[in-house]
Amino acid sequence: MVGSLTVPVFAPAQVDPLFGLSLSVLLFLAGAGLIVGEALAPGTHFFVLGVALLTAGLVGLFIPASLGILAPVVLTVVVLATTAVTLWGYRKLDFAAPGRGQTLSSDSLKGQFGVVTERVTESEGQVKLEDGGFNPYYQARSIDGTIEEGEEVLVVDPGGGNVLKVERVAAAGDDIDRALERDRERSTESEKA
Known part of the structure:
Protein backbone atom coordinates (compact mmCIF):
# COMPACT_ATOMS: atom_id res chain seq x y z
CA MET A 1 0.00 0.00 0.00
CA VAL A 2 1.27 3.38 -0.98
CA GLY A 3 1.32 6.07 1.73
CA SER A 4 -1.85 8.00 2.32
CA LEU A 5 -2.02 11.74 2.05
CA THR A 6 -3.40 13.74 4.87
CA VAL A 7 -4.85 17.13 4.08
CA PRO A 8 -4.33 19.66 6.84
CA VAL A 9 -7.27 21.68 8.04
CA PHE A 10 -6.94 25.11 6.47
CA ALA A 11 -7.89 28.02 8.74
CA PRO A 12 -7.05 31.30 7.01
CA ALA A 13 -7.40 33.24 10.24
CA GLN A 14 -4.57 31.17 11.69
CA VAL A 15 -2.28 31.00 8.61
CA ASP A 16 1.04 32.86 8.62
CA PRO A 17 0.66 35.05 5.52
CA LEU A 18 3.24 37.73 6.25
CA PHE A 19 6.22 38.06 8.56
CA GLY A 20 5.13 34.90 10.38
CA LEU A 21 2.02 36.63 11.78
CA SER A 22 -1.51 35.32 11.53
CA LEU A 93 -22.04 61.80 18.09
CA ASP A 94 -20.80 64.49 15.69
CA PHE A 95 -17.10 63.85 16.33
CA ALA A 96 -16.31 65.26 12.94
CA ALA A 97 -17.96 68.63 13.76
CA PRO A 98 -18.86 70.31 10.48
CA GLY A 99 -16.44 72.97 9.39
CA ARG A 100 -13.72 72.81 11.99
CA GLY A 101 -13.14 70.75 15.11
CA GLN A 102 -12.98 73.60 17.57
CA THR A 103 -13.56 77.31 17.81
CA LEU A 104 -10.42 79.41 17.63
CA SER A 105 -11.49 81.88 20.33
CA SER A 106 -14.65 83.44 21.69
CA ASP A 107 -14.22 86.25 19.14
CA SER A 108 -14.53 83.69 16.33
CA LEU A 109 -18.13 83.12 17.45
CA LYS A 110 -19.18 86.69 16.61
CA GLY A 111 -21.22 86.77 13.41
CA GLN A 112 -21.96 83.02 13.54
CA PHE A 113 -25.44 81.82 12.69
CA GLY A 114 -27.32 79.23 14.65
CA VAL A 115 -30.70 77.82 15.54
CA VAL A 116 -32.50 78.17 18.85
CA THR A 117 -32.75 74.78 20.59
CA GLU A 118 -34.29 76.09 23.82
CA ARG A 119 -36.37 79.28 23.92
CA VAL A 120 -34.02 82.27 24.29
CA THR A 121 -34.95 85.19 26.54
CA GLU A 122 -32.92 87.93 28.18
CA SER A 123 -32.14 85.55 31.06
CA GLU A 124 -32.01 82.01 29.62
CA GLY A 125 -31.90 79.83 26.50
CA GLN A 126 -29.69 77.70 24.26
CA VAL A 127 -28.60 77.79 20.62
CA LYS A 128 -26.76 75.44 18.27
CA LEU A 129 -24.26 77.24 16.05
CA GLU A 130 -23.66 76.16 12.44
CA ASP A 131 -19.90 76.19 12.93
CA GLY A 132 -19.65 76.02 16.71
CA GLY A 133 -16.83 73.52 17.08
CA PHE A 134 -16.85 70.12 18.77
CA ASN A 135 -19.85 70.99 20.96
CA PRO A 136 -21.94 73.48 18.97
CA TYR A 137 -24.47 74.05 21.79
CA TYR A 138 -24.14 77.32 23.73
CA GLN A 139 -26.10 79.12 26.41
CA ALA A 140 -27.61 82.24 24.88
CA ARG A 141 -29.37 85.45 25.87
CA SER A 142 -31.50 87.61 23.64
CA ILE A 143 -30.63 91.25 23.13
CA ASP A 144 -34.30 92.15 23.04
CA GLY A 145 -37.43 90.07 23.42
CA THR A 146 -38.00 86.33 23.22
CA ILE A 147 -36.77 84.10 20.40
CA GLU A 148 -38.68 80.86 19.99
CA GLU A 149 -37.25 77.40 19.41
CA GLY A 150 -36.33 76.70 15.78
CA GLU A 151 -35.70 80.34 14.80
CA GLU A 152 -32.40 81.34 13.22
CA VAL A 153 -30.17 83.68 15.23
CA LEU A 154 -26.97 85.68 14.80
CA VAL A 155 -24.30 85.98 17.51
CA VAL A 156 -23.74 89.68 18.17
CA ASP A 157 -21.61 89.36 21.33
CA PRO A 158 -19.70 86.18 22.19
CA GLY A 159 -19.43 87.25 25.84
CA GLY A 160 -16.22 85.31 26.42
CA GLY A 161 -17.70 82.15 24.92
CA ASN A 162 -19.71 81.09 27.98
CA VAL A 163 -22.98 82.89 27.27
CA LEU A 164 -23.65 84.32 23.83
CA LYS A 165 -25.82 87.35 23.13
CA VAL A 166 -27.90 86.73 20.04
CA GLU A 167 -30.54 88.41 17.94
CA ARG A 168 -33.18 87.07 15.60
CA VAL A 169 -31.84 86.83 12.03
CA ALA A 170 -34.84 88.72 10.69
CA ALA A 171 -33.67 91.63 12.86
CA ALA A 172 -30.11 91.21 11.60
CA GLY A 173 -30.98 91.73 7.91
CA ASP A 174 -31.42 89.57 4.84
CA ASP A 175 -29.09 87.07 3.14
CA ILE A 176 -27.12 89.80 1.40
CA ASP A 177 -26.49 91.62 4.69
CA ARG A 178 -25.32 88.37 6.30
CA ALA A 179 -22.98 87.60 3.40
CA LEU A 180 -21.54 91.12 3.58
CA GLU A 181 -21.03 90.76 7.34
CA ARG A 182 -19.20 87.45 6.85
CA ASP A 183 -16.95 89.02 4.20
CA ARG A 184 -16.17 91.95 6.51
CA GLU A 185 -15.25 89.55 9.32
CA ARG A 186 -13.01 87.46 7.04
CA SER A 187 -11.27 90.62 5.82
CA THR A 188 -10.71 91.75 9.39
CA GLU A 189 -9.33 88.33 10.37
CA SER A 190 -7.03 88.32 7.31
CA GLU A 191 -5.71 91.76 8.21
CA LYS A 192 -5.04 90.64 11.82
CA ALA A 193 -3.06 87.62 10.58
Missing part, protein backbone atom coordinates in the same frame (compact mmCIF):
# COMPACT_ATOMS: atom_id res chain seq x y z
CA LEU A 23 -4.16 37.19 9.59
CA SER A 24 -5.88 38.05 12.87
CA VAL A 25 -2.75 39.63 14.30
CA LEU A 26 -2.19 41.56 11.07
CA LEU A 27 -5.76 42.88 11.18
CA PHE A 28 -5.32 43.84 14.82
CA LEU A 29 -2.03 45.66 14.14
CA ALA A 30 -3.45 47.44 11.08
CA GLY A 31 -6.45 48.60 13.12
CA ALA A 32 -4.24 49.80 15.96
CA GLY A 33 -2.06 51.64 13.43
CA LEU A 34 -5.04 53.39 11.89
CA ILE A 35 -6.31 54.47 15.31
CA VAL A 36 -2.88 55.90 16.12
CA GLY A 37 -2.94 57.57 12.70
CA GLU A 38 -6.26 59.20 13.62
CA ALA A 39 -4.70 60.52 16.82
CA LEU A 40 -1.87 62.07 14.78
CA ALA A 41 -4.14 63.44 12.03
CA PRO A 42 -7.61 64.05 13.52
CA GLY A 43 -10.55 64.30 11.17
CA THR A 44 -9.20 61.91 8.58
CA HIS A 45 -11.63 59.16 9.55
CA PHE A 46 -8.94 56.52 10.11
CA PHE A 47 -10.77 55.82 13.35
CA VAL A 48 -13.74 54.13 11.67
CA LEU A 49 -11.74 51.59 9.66
CA GLY A 50 -9.22 51.24 12.48
CA VAL A 51 -11.90 50.13 14.94
CA ALA A 52 -13.32 47.71 12.37
CA LEU A 53 -9.94 46.09 11.67
CA LEU A 54 -9.00 46.01 15.35
CA THR A 55 -12.28 44.30 16.20
CA ALA A 56 -11.93 41.80 13.34
CA GLY A 57 -8.42 40.99 14.54
CA LEU A 58 -9.67 40.33 18.06
CA VAL A 59 -12.54 38.19 16.81
CA GLY A 60 -10.13 36.30 14.52
CA LEU A 61 -7.98 35.32 17.48
CA PHE A 62 -10.93 33.38 18.90
CA ILE A 63 -12.12 31.73 15.67
CA PRO A 64 -11.53 28.00 15.90
CA ALA A 65 -9.39 26.37 13.23
CA SER A 66 -12.28 24.01 12.47
CA LEU A 67 -14.08 26.85 10.62
CA GLY A 68 -11.53 26.47 7.86
CA ILE A 69 -12.41 28.43 4.74
CA LEU A 70 -15.30 30.20 6.52
CA ALA A 71 -12.91 32.20 8.72
CA PRO A 72 -12.29 34.93 6.08
CA VAL A 73 -16.05 35.20 5.54
CA VAL A 74 -16.60 35.68 9.27
CA LEU A 75 -13.83 38.29 9.43
CA THR A 76 -15.29 40.12 6.41
CA VAL A 77 -18.72 40.24 8.03
CA VAL A 78 -17.17 41.51 11.27
CA VAL A 79 -15.27 44.26 9.41
CA LEU A 80 -18.35 45.38 7.47
CA ALA A 81 -20.69 45.31 10.48
CA THR A 82 -18.21 47.08 12.75
CA THR A 83 -17.49 49.70 10.08
CA ALA A 84 -21.21 50.42 9.69
CA VAL A 85 -21.82 50.69 13.43
CA THR A 86 -18.71 52.79 14.06
CA LEU A 87 -19.46 55.15 11.17
CA TRP A 88 -23.04 55.59 12.38
CA GLY A 89 -21.83 56.33 15.92
CA TYR A 90 -19.08 58.65 14.66
CA ARG A 91 -21.62 60.73 12.73
CA LYS A 92 -24.35 60.52 15.36
